[in-house]
Amino acid sequence: MLARDVPALTDIELARRIGLRDPAAVRWMTTRNNQRLFRTAWSILGNRAEAEDAVQSGYVRAFAAIGSFAGQSSLDTWLTRIVINEALGRARAARRRRARLDADSITDLDAYRERLMNGSIEPAAPDASLAIKQMRAMLEAAITRLPGEFRTVFVMRDVEGMSVEEVAGALDIPPGTVKTRLHRARRRLRDLLAPDLRASLVGAFPFAGEHCATLTERVVALLCEAPDG
Numbered sequence: 640m641l642a643r644d645v646p647a648l649t650d651i652e653l654a655r656r657i658g659l660r661d662p663a664a665v666r667w668m669t670t671r672n673n674q675r676l677f678r679t680a681w682s683i684l685g686n687r688a689e690a691e692d693a694v695q696s697g698y699v700r701a702f703a704a705i706g707s708f709a710g711q712s713s714l715d716t717w718l719t720r721i722v723i724n725e726a727l728g729r730a731r732a733a734r735r736r737r738a739r740l741d742a743d744s745i746t747d748l749d750a751y752r753e754r755l756m757n758g759s760i761e762p763a764a765p766d767a768s769l770a771i772k773q774m775r776a777m778l779e780a781a782i783t784r785l786p787g788e789f790r791t792v793f794v795m796r797d798v799e800g801m802s803v804e805e806v807a808g809a810l811d812i813p814p815g816t817v818k819t820r821l822h823r824a825r826r827r828l829r830d831l832l833a834p835d836l837r838a839s840l841v842g843a844f845p846f847a848g849e850h851c852a853t854l855t856e857r858v859v860a861l862l863c864e865a866p867d868g
Contacts, residue, residue, distance in 0.1 A: 642667070650714040658705045660863040669698060669855040672715060675799045676722045677846040679809075682794035683726040684733070685783055691846075691854065693729055697722035698858045712808055719809040723791075730787075779844065781831040789824035796821050798844065 642663040648656065656664035676697065680690035701721040708717055782790060782798075795806045796817065803821075807814040 651708075651710050654705050654708040654710075654714060657702055657862075662859050662863045665702070665859050665862055666855055668714070668718075669858050670851065672718055673851045673854055674846050675715075675795075675801070676719065678794050678799050678844050679719060679791065680722055680726040681844060682782075682791040683723065683730055683787065689729060689733075690726070691850070693726045694722055695854060695857060697725040699861055700725065702858075702862050713805075716805060716808050720811070723809060781828055784831070785824050785827060789820050789827070792817055792820040793824035793828075794844075797825070 645653070645656070645663050645667040648664070653664055653668065657668060673694070676694045677690055680693040680697075681687060684690050684693060697718070701718050704721075708714060782793065785793060791810070792806060795801045795809065796803065801809070803814050803817050806817045810817070
């Protein structure tokens with residue numbers, strides 16, 4: 640199948656092509672979802688490296704089970720649920736590790752790695768001003784301080800732009816719960832941020848360019864180039 644034909648496929652047809660390990664279909668699906676899935680995983684894990692690993696693992700798990708996709712929800716929502724479960728599993732494992740480390744008074748290596756990773760984030764565009772960079776950093780810091788359940792809903796709804804129904808479907812919670820958590824998250828952020836900072840949300844938590852392309856190619860290599868068996 641030619642790459643230009645893939646966007647016209649229905650979700651069922653796209654799932655079938657992914658099941659056949661069509662590189663064009665896999666590349667289209669990952670490129671279309673990378674940023675939203677990364678942001679969602681980060682909202683749960685609070686760690687960029689762990690979030691990227693969770694997305695990649697979620698892709699592999701989802702595409703291995705692509706034959707079970709029945710079209711009852713959109714393929715994007717189905718994939719988001721799998722990545723959420725992957726991230727939640729990692730978060731639980733991290734809490735267990737931290738409990739063991741705390742018991743022995745050992746430094747949490749995940750926190751140290753996150754500090755190191757902050758120095759390797761893709762730089763902003765050359766014409767981005769220092770003020771914009773600072774505002775985005777303030778936004779990320781404020782959102783990080785939200786309780787986990789509020790942070791995930793806020794990132795999916797306000798940062799990624801998913802609808803209330805899409806968020807509810809992905810998290811398997813009622814739409815009313817999504818609205819309540821979103822309201823509480825926004826109210827907490829208003830206490831932390833000046834109104835003019837909220838306009839910077841669109842560019843927060845970047846996962847594009849080289850990072851996005853690299854993740855896509857890794858998934859294509861794993862699923863389309865590895866020998867069967």
